[in-house]
Amino acid sequence: MELVIAYKNYSSWSLRPWLLMRVAGIDFNERLLPFAHNNDLKDFAAQHDLPARVPVLLDQKRVIWDSLAIAEYLAEQFPERALWPTDVTLRALARSASAEMHSGFMALRQTFPMNCRVQKQAAALVITDAVQRDLNRLAALWARFAAAKADHKDEGAFLCGAFSIVDAMYAPVMWRVRGYGLTVSDEYAAWSEAMYALPAMQEWLAAAQAETWSMPQYDQAGEQ
Ligand SMILES: N[C@@H](CCC(=O)N[C@@H](CS)C(=O)NCC(=O)O)C(=O)O
Incomplete structure (x- = not known):
């Protein structure tokens, strides 16, 4: 492949x-x-x-x-x-949230593009109401996954317990929230730590840091 x-x-x-x-x-x-x-x-x-x-x-x-x-x-x-969760309820939730990411979160995606090398502070950035709504929506989704996981006795660190497609679909959110110093929720923060610690994420980060191409329009994103 x-x-x-x-x-x-x-x-x-x-x-x-x-x-x-x-x-x-x-x-x-x-x-x-x-x-x-x-x-x-x-x-x-x-x-x-x-x-x-x-x-x-x-x-x-x-x-x-x-x-x-x-x-x-x-x-x-x-x-x-088992790239999708084996439990039908978790799978339905994972599929719905994956589709929501695929077609939504426009304000967050457009205002704060993924940029693994960036380290900014939210206080120096413009957080519009639309971006804040997207961040609130993430918090609501993470709470929903936490409740669903608890009901289905799967308490792993990722959205449905074990890593699955929905974690991959939200992986860039981890770099966005981290890189621009944004805040979502405690449940989100625990997931973010687990995602950041994945050896594959560290491999991706090292490669991103080693790249010499730059795109200034993205490097200045979110600034006033
Ligand atoms: N809906 C597509 C989006 C793909 C997409 O927009 N990819 C961007 C890179 S992140 C791209 O290829 N951009 C090329 C360009 O802008 O010329 C997917 O889920 O794969």
Whole structure:
């Protein structure tokens, strides 16, 4: 399998399937296309008749694009790794929250883009009402997962207990909240610590820090 991604520092959609595959122990090669610095992504997209977006997974002759479609494909290909929770209630919640991330949280995503190298203080940034609503929504979701996990006797550190697709879908949120000094809730903070401590997240961070490409419009995000 080959996973086509972009900048580790900035590409939040790339992180999701990459982290899922690493944590699940799925073997893959990676191809990194720095789309703002050369034409390789455009050429790749034209070759496969795709929009010029990553991530894309190549498996045998199959081309799978879009983070959620890739996650679903992997869940189907590796049923023994339980990429979605095995409990039906937790799975339904995980699927709903994953879809919500895929199509929502626009204010947080646009105002505070993922930037693993950034270390800012919230006091120096503009937190709009729309961003605050997204942060409140995260807190409500984390409370809902905590209650669902308790009901289903699965008390691990991740959203549904064991790491699953929903944690991968929210992984960039961890870098956003951490990097811009934002606050969500105690339940969120416990999850964030567990995510940050994952060896795969540390591997991603080290690679992001080693990258020399920069995108100034993202480096200045959130500032007044
Ligand atoms: N809905 C898509 C979003 C993919 C996306 O927007 N990827 C960004 C990178 S994080 C991209 O490829 N941008 C290329 C560009 O802006 O030229 C998914 O879930 O994979």
